[in-house]
Amino acid sequence: MARTTPQAASPTPPNKTESILSARGIQRSFRMGDSVVQVLKGCSLTLREGEFVAIEGRSGSGKSTLLHIMGALDECEGGAVEFEGQDFTQMSSTHRSWLRNKKFGFIFQFYHLLPELNVLENTLLAAMIENSWLSFRSNRKALHARAIELLEQLGLSHRLKHRPSQLSGGERQRVAIARALMNNPRVLFADEPTGNLDVETGRQIMDVIEKLHRDSGQTIVMVTHDRALAREADRVLVLKDGKLEKAE
Amino acid sequence: MYKLHLIFKYLRKRRIAWVSLLAVTLCVTMVLVVISVMGGWLRMFRTSFHGLSGDIIVQSGSLSGFPYYNEMIAEIEKLPEVTAGVPVIQTFGLININNRKTAGVQVFGYPADKIGKVNEFPKSLWRQYNQWLEWADGAAIDPRDRLELREQYGLDVIRPGGPLLQLTAEERDHLRKAVPEATKKAEAARQAINKATDPAEKDGNVHDFEDLIWLSRRMQELADSPNDGIADPYEREMIRKQLGNIIDDPNERLKPNDAERAAARAQAEKRLASASFKPFLPPDEYKAAFRASNPNAKKDFIDSVTKFDGMIAGTGVVNIHKDAQGKFVGRQDFLYRIPVSLTVMGVSTTGKLEFGGGHERNYWISDTSRTKVWQYDSNTVYVPFDVLQGDLGMEAQQAEQDGKPITLPARTSEIHIGVKEPWHSSTQGLIAIRDKIKPIINRVLEEKARQGQPYNGALPTVRTWEESQAKWMGAIEKEMVLVTGLFGMISVVAVFLIFCIFYMIVVEKTRDIGIIKSVGATSSGVAGIFLGYGAVIGIVGSGLGFLVGYLIVHNINTLHGWLGEVLHVQVWDPEVYAFDTIPNTMEPVRVAWILGIAVIASVIGALVPAIRAARLNPVEALRWE
Numbered sequence: 001m002a003r004t005t006p007q008a009a010s011p012t013p014p015n016k017t018e019s020i021l022s023a024r025g026i027q028r029s030f031r032m033g034d035s036v037v038q039v040l041k042g043c044s045l046t047l048r049e050g051e052f053v054a055i056e057g058r059s060g061s062g063k064s065t066l067l068h069i070m071g072a073l074d075e076c077e078g079g080a081v082e083f084e085g086q087d088f089t090q091m092s093s094t095h096r097s098w099l100r101n102k103k104f105g106f107i108f109q110f111y112h113l114l115p116e117l118n119v120l121e122n123t124l125l126a127a128m129i130e131n132s133w134l135s136f137r138s139n140r141k142a143l144h145a146r147a148i149e150l151l152e153q154l155g156l157s158h159r160l161k162h163r164p165s166q167l168s169g170g171e172r173q174r175v176a177i178a179r180a181l182m183n184n185p186r187v188l189f190a191d192e193p194t195g196n197l198d199v200e201t202g203r204q205i206m207d208v209i210e211k212l213h214r215d216s217g218q219t220i221v222m223v224t225h226d227r228a229l230a231r232e233a234d235r236v237l238v239l240k241d242g243k244l245e246k247a248e
Numbered sequence: 249m250y251k252l253h254l255i256f257k258y259l260r261k262r263r264i265a266w267v268s269l270l271a272v273t274l275c276v277t278m279v280l281v282v283i284s285v286m287g288g289w290l291r292m293f294r295t296s297f298h299g300l301s302g303d304i305i306v307q308s309g310s311l312s313g314f315p316y317y318n319e320m321i322a323e324i325e326k327l328p329e330v331t332a333g334v335p336v337i338q339t340f341g342l343i344n345i346n347n348r349k350t351a352g353v354q355v356f357g358y359p360a361d362k363i364g365k366v367n368e369f370p371k372s373l374w375r376q377y378n379q380w381l382e383w384a385d386g387a388a389i390d391p392r393d394r395l396e397l398r399e400q401y402g403l404d405v406i407r408p409g410g411p412l413l414q415l416t417a418e419e420r421d422h423l424r425k426a427v428p429e430a431t432k433k434a435e436a437a438r439q440a441i442n443k444a445t446d447p448a449e450k451d452g453n454v455h456d457f458e459d460l461i462w463l464s465r466r467m468q469e470l471a472d473s474p475n476d477g478i479a480d481p482y483e484r485e486m487i488r489k490q491l492g493n494i495i496d497d498p499n500e501r502l503k504p505n506d507a508e509r510a511a512a513r514a515q516a517e518k519r520l521a522s523a524s525f526k527p528f529l530p531p532d533e534y535k536a537a538f539r540a541s542n543p544n545a546k547k548d549f550i551d552s553v554t555k556f557d558g559m560i561a562g563t564g565v566v567n568i569h570k571d572a573q574g575k576f577v578g579r580q581d582f583l584y585r586i587p588v589s590l591t592v593m594g595v596s597t598t599g600k601l602e603f604g605g606g607h608e609r610n611y612w613i614s615d616t617s618r619t620k621v622w623q624y625d626s627n628t629v630y631v632p633f634d635v636l637q638g639d640l641g642m643e644a645q646q647a648e649q650d651g652k653p654i655t656l657p658a659r660t661s662e663i664h665i666g667v668k669e670p671w672h673s674s675t676q677g678l679i680a681i682r683d684k685i686k687p688i689i690n691r692v693l694e695e696k697a698r699q700g701q702p703y704n705g706a707l708p709t710v711r712t713w714e715e716s717q718a719k720w721m722g723a724i725e726k727e728m729v730l731v732t733g734l735f736g737m738i739s740v741v742a743v744f745l746i747f748c749i750f751y752m753i754v755v756e757k758t759r760d761i762g763i764i765k766s767v768g769a770t771s772s773g774v775a776g777i778f779l780g781y782g783a784v785i786g787i788v789g790s791g792l793g794f795l796v797g798y799l800i801v802h803n804i805n806t807l808h809g810w811l812g813e814v815l816h817v818q819v820w821d822p823e824v825y826a827f828d829t830i831p832n833t834m835e836p837v838r839v840a841w842i843l844g845i846a847v848i849a850s851v852i853g854a855l856v857p858a859i860r861a862a863r864l865n866p867v868e869a870l871r872w873e
């Protein structure tokens with residue numbers, strides 16, 4: 001399959017400024033026993049600085065897969081993803097790890113916190129990975145301050161030493177958000193952040209995300225199958241039959 | 249940073265990892281103990297055997313020995329590398345110790361004045377050497393020894409025992425006051441005799457009564473006689489045993505002072521100089537004691553008895569041994585004061601038994617030898633070379649051949665040769681000297697044949713001490729390799745265990761690995777967590793293993809004694825292992841190797857799981873349930 005399949009219909013409006021992340025003709029298939037399921041059949045998307053994009057679609061349509069590819073967690077089979085003008089496929093895996101650490105933040109439906117670490121340590125994870133033991137030691141104060149500030153903003157300052165298992169779902173998701181924001185990511189990827197929460201708690205989490213976008217101009221790509229939630233975004237795209245379309 | 253942090257967290261939270269830690273600890277302990285004991289054993293073997301035989305040994309092929317040894321020694325001693333050559337006869341005999349014990353023994357004939365030049369035998373002696381060292385270290389010198397040291401060795405600095413043991417006025421006072429108590433105790437013992445039903449118990453009570461009655465009278469005597477108020481060590485001990493510490497401990501009183509210790513030290517060193525080394529000379533005091541204890545014997549008999557030669561007995565022959573606490577017991581007082589008889593059988597040059605089956609001779613036991621090699625100590629006695637040579641019919645003899653008188657040459661069974669440094673401690677060096685000695689032996693025999701005195705018996709062999717003990721030492725070396733190999737293989741199980749446990753942890757932690765990767769950890773970083781984890785387990789495990797191994801090895805004899813006492817098992821049988829103590833030293837280089845290998849093995853055990861973790865695709869890892 002050629003990576004450079006030209007895309008006929010791009011759903012992206014061409015006139016906004018400063019694209020930071022752009023995906024062109026992304027293709028991805030999965031092998032299921034003997035048959036091959038083509039999940040993404042050429043998706044294109046350009047993300048601009050400070051934009052909040054929601055991707056909507058039915059369960060199993062490939063939303064998570066697309067998000068993982070755009071976040072350099074997974075690789076595509078056709079097409080290309082560029083971040084700040086650099087093609088993922090041209091990067092070493094260490095470089096992609098560095099991107100995930102410094103430039104991207106992820107929030108997952110199932111929170112994905114490390115059970116052995118407490119709230120503060122989970123929040124600090126990206127910083128721990130970024131720094132050597134020595135430099136972490138020497139920056140300890142600043143890093144702790146940053147993590148505690150984030151947790152405070154998310155209303156978790158009284159939970160610093162608690163383990164994830166001692167927290168409610170909403171609290172866990174807020175810790176996950178703090179962790180994703182720790183290194184000031186340029187792009188925040190959220191994969192159904194409210195999918196596992198009740199309506200009320202989901203609402204609170206959405207408020208947090210929305211506020212992030214409104215107050216600090218955080219660039220966000222959010223996946224959801226809840227149309228109501230998708231409305232909060234600047235732009236809503238629908239993944240259908242392996243292609244992205246603009247929502248009507 | 250996160251690696252260290254996670255390693256630490258996982259170590260604390262995953263109890264299963266402790267199992268691998270334990271496995272590493274146990275394996276390291278096991279291998280360390282085995283290597284140290286076996287290695288130490290081999291080292292002890294080498295030192296002891298080397299110390300007991302000459303560096304190079306010329307050995308007869310048969311019990312009848314070989315002749316012309318004096319000519320051979322004269323030639324050999326011309327070699328600049330050689331310190332001395334000493335003829336030694338080795339044979340077997342039957343010993344009878346005052347009808348208390350009859351046993352078959354190995355008999356060595358040593359020339360007393362020369363043997364110290366080729367081996368360390370003199371250092372194994374008690375009366376001639378080690379006892380002096382003990383005195384030099386501060387052991388009490390009892391009155392009889394003090395007398396001997398003053399009179400036989402002319403050591404005036406040794407104070408006589410009597411004045412040292414003399415009662416003080418205070419002690420006399422205590423004794424006087426204690427007499428009624430002793431009498432009362434005696435009375436109680438007398439009544440106990442009547443009450444006792446068991447005959448053995450009755451006997452004991454009778455014994456007690458007699459002791460106490462005697463003691464009460466003796467105490468009164470001692471208290472009343474200011475001039476003769478000496479309590480001999482035995483009396484002092486008995487009084488202390490029955491009535492408490494009302495008088496001083498005799499051993500405290502008899503401890504040597506600094507001058508005495510220095511004199512003992514000087515004498516110990518002097519012992520080893522061949523001129524004053526007379527191990528086969530029984531002290532006059534012993535002969536006098538024998539005379540005194542047989543007042544009715546005929547003068548002829550007494551004279552003949554006092555002319556007996558001295559014999560040195562291996563400690564095991566006279567039942568001196570270590571008890572469960574590791575103290576020597578059985579060195580009884582009478583030991584050096586009784587005659588023993590030794591029967592040996594001579595073998596003629598034609599290989600026939602001479603003297604119709606045996607030659608009996610009486611000796612004094614003049615000393616005991618503890619070489620620490622059980623094979624020797626358990627059943628060897630040492631007698632003067634020429635005495636044994638005569639008894640075996642190996643001395644020069646007049647005979648007739650075809651009607652003409654001829655002289656049959658004297659024979660020996662071995663020549664032990666001492667060699668100077670650096671050849672002394674080098675295997676290669678000794679082999680080189682050995683190859684110089686071989687032709688000398690042949691040359692002497694050829695020369696004699698040319699003079700019309702051919703020797704037609706078996707040719708003596710020339711071997712280094714290592715070669716003559718090769719059978720033993722080769723077996724030990726192989727055993728060590730084998731056991732180490734076996735335990736090494738068991739340790740592979742530990743590596744496998746680490747592998748399994750780590751694999752389990754990786755599988756269990758798959759999702760966490762996905763999370764860490766999604767936050768930016770690289771594959772090598774993830775691998776580093778598990779390799780570091782393995783290394784920590786290896787380091788901590790081998791550290792603990794070293795600690796436990798060190799404690800075990802250093803206390804192994806105590807532990808072994810304890811095992812014997814509590815469980816009645818004796819793993820280390822001196823009869824099998826040749827030494828009566830288990831080696832308890834560690835070689836630093838070996839230890840370092842073992843610990844290093846343990847750490848590397850732990851990392852290797854963690855390697856495959858680590859690679860698997862590194863290879864995990866983050867998305868799939870995140871989907872893992």
Ligand SMILES: Nc1ncnc2c1ncn2[C@@H]1O[C@H](COP(=O)(O)OP(=O)(O)OP(=O)(O)O)[C@@H](O)[C@H]1O
Nearest residue numbers: 030031039058059060061062063064065066225868
């Ligand atoms: N590793 C994989 N192996 C096989 N099939 C996969 C794999 N990952 C995803 N799929 C398949 O790809 C399709 C899209 O999956 P994806 O998780 O992207 O859907 P989604 O839109 O996020 O759905 P949901 O809303 O339920 O989260 C599904 O049919 C899924 O079964």
Ligand SMILES: [Mg+2]
Nearest residue numbers: 063064065191
């Ligand atoms: Mg999904």
